[in-house]
Amino acid sequence: MISSTSRLRRNALASVAAIALVATGAAGVGLTQPSTPAYAQALSKNPIDVPDHPPGSFASVVDKVKPGVVAVKVKLDDSAGMDDDDGPGQGQGQQVPPQLREFFKRFGQGGPGQGQGQGFGGPSPKRQGQRGAMGSGFIISADGYVVTNNHVVDKAKTVQVTLDDNRTLDAKVIGKDPKTDLALLKITEGGTFPYVSLGKTAPRVGDWVVAIGNPFGLGGTVTAGIVSARGRDIGAGPYDDFLQIDAPINKGNSGGPTFNVGGEVVGVNTAIASPSGGSVGLAFAIPAETVQAVVDQLRADGKVARGYLGVQVQPVTKDIADGLGLDKAKGALVDHAEPGTPAAKAGLKSGDVIESVNGASVNDARELSRRIAGLKPGAKVELAYLRAGKSDTATVELGALPNDPKAGNDNRSSSTSDGQPRLGLSLAPAAQVGAGDEGVAVMDVDPDGPAAAKGIEQGDIILDVAGSSVSKPSEIAERIKAAEASGRKAVLMRVKSTKGVTRFVAVALNKAG
Incomplete structure (x- = not known):
């Protein structure tokens, strides 16, 4: 009995030791030289x-x-x-x-x-x-x-x-x-x-x-x-x-x-x-x-040169995914393609959702920034993106990242923009109130309404709704009605703030009242 117990203990210890070796990794321990x-x-x-x-x-x-x-x-x-x-x-x-x-x-x-x-x-x-x-x-x-x-x-x-x-x-x-x-x-x-x-x-x-x-x-x-x-x-x-x-x-x-x-x-x-x-x-x-x-x-x-695409991007939140009709909140949403940049030359536009770079999927806006910055200026990359629910690709020759941080990929969180009285907004054509030549101006915001909850402020300009530009409040109402009719859970709007910064905002339709 004692001999058998001793053997069992030795076997158990051996098993534990084997497990410990597996847990620490069985790869060779020899240091290898970098292949660079x-x-x-x-x-x-x-x-x-x-x-x-x-x-x-x-x-x-x-x-x-x-x-x-x-x-x-x-x-x-x-x-x-x-x-x-x-x-x-x-x-x-x-x-x-x-x-x-x-x-x-x-x-x-x-x-x-x-x-x-x-x-x-x-x-x-x-x-x-x-x-x-x-x-x-x-x-x-x-x-x-x-x-x-x-x-x-x-x-x-x-x-x-x-x-x-x-x-x-x-x-x-x-x-x-x-x-x-x-x-x-x-x-x-x-x-x-x-x-x-x-x-x-x-x-x-x-x-x-x-x-x-x-x-x-x-x-x-x-x-x-x-x-x-x-x-x-x-x-x-x-x-x-x-x-x-x-x-x-x-x-x-x-x-x-x-x-x-x-x-x-x-x-x-x-x-x-x-x-x-x-x-x-x-x-x-x-x-x-x-x-x-x-x-x-x-x-x-002696320095690092990084690839430059020339887009401002933001994460695809669940609300934004619903507004775009996407199954998953994944990818990088293009807020704006800077004029004259590689992205603009390749035809990328506001509202596009970049899904992959050279076949490697992009989970969010920061990952897009890292992937592009990890490539050298002059590199040609293939971007897969969604536009109005349809898949497309673009080949882009990257530029050099400027020193101006505003020109890089900007991972900004979404705020809100709505446009319709039922969403808690008073609206007027921007051109009629001296707020510019395009869009619809937010004249007043109900502090208890859905728009206020999303961060919409007086003076903001709604530029487009559901991918279509708007110039008067009735057009916003039409776009929202169409989104509701198609079964969308949210409507996506592009808004310009009083500071001139544009961003996309997804407004849940079931919150309208």
């Missing part, structure tokens, strides 16, 4: 080797990849201060949504005892009397190219990196990309350096990850956790697509790597959600796919 041609020669010199089996703990992986992680120390330019806001995490971050300024804390803006900071930027160098900042980074090639965050080295006068063997070496900034908060450095001293590789496969939610960095100036700190979520939009920039991880991350980890159990970098640690400035289990990392695309361009050109 730009790295081919440099990466063939001194790769870091990792055992060919998953670790029983994280120690084996850490031992092998840790030499490729560095601490980044920056002396700031004297101009760096409270009012500087050239990129994510600078100063108080006036571009950061107010609701996030106290929720998300940028880290990497100084060492211990320098306060928790306000908003994304951490304590302002000028306000706190600081002249330096600290963060993390990792070497991606044997000749000493280093990836870190833009907000770590922005405004840098000088940059130094400290290696795992305690050598401190000078580095120069090769290029920065504020929109993704990435930067590329180059160690100026010659020689070969241990390096780590960017992962080629996105991690799954639930996969183990290991973060290594320089929190509070304590270099070589290792933490572990899992991937908690993917595709997070935290309002940090126009192309947010963060991994959310629960490995403890703190100030000073900015720019440091998150590894999978195979020793590949799957993300660059960038932000934490914390009311106090310390880790509470919500950290955000830029995915390796984004890092690879940005770093390739920074190394080649």
Whole structure:
């Protein structure tokens, strides 16, 4: 009996061990070299080797990849201060949504005892009397190219990196990309350096990850956790697509790597959600796919050139989907195609719903922005879209994204526009009241009516209803009646605000009264 019980216990333990190995991933642990041609020669010199089996703990992986992680120390330019806001995490971050300024804390803006900071930027160098900042980074090639965050080295006068063997070496900034908060450095001293590789496969939610960095100036700190979520939009920039991880991350980890159990970098640690400035289990990392695309361009050109379509877009909400007669609230609704842009030249119009780019489906407006920005100027793309319920395609040659943020893809939430007395609006032809040559002017709004609930205001101009332009109130009534007769649950209207901004608004027909 005792022997049998012992065997059962041993078998059970073996089963648990086998399950644990499966849970940590059965892929080979050897670090591979990036396949990008730009790295081919440099990466063939001194790769870091990792055992060919998953670790029983994280120690084996850490031992092998840790030499490729560095601490980044920056002396700031004297101009760096409270009012500087050239990129994510600078100063108080006036571009950061107010609701996030106290929720998300940028880290990497100084060492211990320098306060928790306000908003994304951490304590302002000028306000706190600081002249330096600290963060993390990792070497991606044997000749000493280093990836870190833009907000770590922005405004840098000088940059130094400290290696795992305690050598401190000078580095120069090769290029920065504020929109993704990435930067590329180059160690100026010659020689070969241990390096780590960017992962080629996105991690799954639930996969183990290991973060290594320089929190509070304590270099070589290792933490572990899992991937908690993917595709997070935290309002940090126009192309947010963060991994959310629960490995403890703190100030000073900015720019440091998150590894999978195979020793590949799957993300660059960038932000934490914390009311106090310390880790509470919500950290955000830029995915390796984004890092690879940005770093390739920074190394080649010192800057990032992004594709430009030239449309203002908004999400397709359920109400808008009902107004358009769509089965699902999916895609990017074109508010406006800027004159003379690639979109306008290709024939895209207000009211089109872009469904895919080069065959890859588009779930929402932000995804369209990311896909277009991930392509280079001059690239030809095929867009599939819906117009008046019919599918069509257009081939577009992308331009270069202008510096003016208004020219980029604009993900604005829908407001409302209605037009008919029963919807709580008093209307008049815009031309008759001196409000322009087109559309119907909103003269008054019932505060308890459906239109007010959707955000329609006095002075707004209703330009079209259900895809057809309108110039008098009776035309709006006709369009609504036709929508009701066709069984639509909502009617879609295009409205121009008093500030000149146009947007689509879906008004539920069953709310009219």
